[in-house]
Amino acid sequence: MDKFVLRNTCKRKRLHDGDDTESVNLEDATLKRSKNDQLSAGQLTWKEIRAEGLSCNYMLLYSKTDADEIFLQLEREIEYFSGDLSRIKVYGKWHNVPRKQVTYGDDGLTYKFSGITLSTKPWIPLLDSIRERVKHATGHIFNFVLINRYKDGNDHIGEHRDDERDLVPRSPIASVSFGACREFLFRHRDARCKNPKLQIEPQKLELAHGSLLMMNFPTNVYWYHSLPVRKKVLSPRINLTFRNIIPAAERINKDQP
C-alpha cells in the first residue's frame, strides 16, 4: 500500500481552539513510523490516555511496511459473516450492519451481539501471530478476536460499550487497526443525556495504521465508544479487538451455582 495514499486518508480537524482531547495525528505517526521502519516494532513508546474512569494506552505496534503486508493478508484471508449473521433488527426494521464483521477464537467460545449469538471460527496463523505480537507488547494473552471491516467512511458503528457479561471481569481489550485512519470517539455514560449533570468532554482518538490501543479497566464501565461516519474517508479500515471471553460452560456454572 502506498504511503502517500495512507497519509492522505485522514486529515485531522481540530473542532475547537484549545481542544484538549487526546488525539493522535496520523501524519505525525506516519512520519515517526517512516523513521522507525528499519527498527523492529516494540521499541516504540506507549502514550497514555487518561480521563475520569478512562484508562487507555496507545502505541504503534507495527512498522508501516509490516502493517501494509498484514493489511493485504487480512484482505486475502479473512472471511466475514454474511446473511442472517450480518443483519440486525432495530425499531422493528431489519438492517444490514453498516460494516462487515467476524469472530475468531478458542474452540467453543460464543459472543452475543444484539440478540444474535456468534460462534467463533478457529484461529488462523495470521491472527495468531498478531495475537502473539500483542502478548509480547502487553503481557496479555487473549482467547477471542472480533474483526470489523469498514469499507469506507460510510461504514460505522454506533455508540456502545462492550458486553460485560461475556467478558472476563476487569480484563483489558486490545484494539489493533490497519488501513485508513478513522476517528474513534469515547463519551462518558453520564454525559450522554440531554441535560447531563456532569460536563465531561468526549475523548477523540485517531487510530493509525498498525497501531494498538489498550482499553483498560474500568474504561468499558464508564465510557461508550463509537466509530462515526466520516464521508471524506474513501478507503477501508480493518480493526481487530482482542478480548478474553468467559467460555459458555463456565458462564452457565456461574449463573447457576
Added chain:
DNA sequence: GGGCCAGCAAATTT
C-alpha cells in the same frame, strides 16, 4: 451544498 450531530422511531433482552 454537504458534513456533522442530536433526537427520535419499537421490540427484545436482561
Added chain:
DNA sequence: TAAATTTGCTGGCC
C-alpha cells in the same frame, strides 16, 4: 419491572 440496546432518517447548524 424498568432500563438498556441496536441503525437509519430527519432537521438544524455551521
